[in-house]
Amino acid sequence: MKPDITCRADIEKIVREFYDKVRKDELIGFFFSDVVPVNWETHLPVMCSFWENVLFYTGEYEGNPIDAHRKIHLQYPTNAAHFQRWLQLFYEIIDASFSGPNADKMKGHSLAIANVMQQKITG
Ligand code: HEM
Secondary structure, three states: OOOOOOOHHHHHHHHHHHHHHHHHOOOOHHHHOOOOOOOHHHHHHHHHHHHHHHHHOOOOOOOOHHHHHHHHHHHOOOOHHHHHHHHHHHHHHHHHHOOOHHHHHHHHHHHHHHHHHHHHHHO
16 A cells, blocks of 8 residues: 655655656657746746645645646647646656545646646637
8 A cells, every 4th residue: 555645745756756757758848848948946846835735735836827837838839638648647656656535636636727727728
């Protein structure tokens, strides 16, 4: 039985491993280098705060993911296949190390946000 996600260190592990995989991915990796030259030193802590807020209600994330992705979409259109791959990689990374209510919540929330994002971005 794998442990559940219980603290920021667990989220940091997921976020680090997820973006290691994303960056090398042939379908969506280029978004994080060519479309948006991501500063990983700032992006990774932002993502950890985002997920920490989702799971543990810390109130520390103040960004607007929909707006951020609308801008990305204007630079290079994101489509259903991109979102599917993002979710597939995210689920794989979580399932490799964690299971339980928080792991399920993280996956469920990512799917819900991906659906809302796609609706709002592509109309
Ligand atoms: C096609 C799929 C996706 C692509 C290509 C993508 C790409 C990106 C990129 C390039 C950034 C900007 C990083 C920067 O500003 O340096 C970003 C930020 C972010 N992404 Fe995604 N993303 C995708 C899907 C998702 C999904 C499904 C979620 C749901 C949890 C998500 C959550 C976020 C958040 C919270 C940020 C930070 C926004 C901020 O600056 O406050 N992304 N994404």
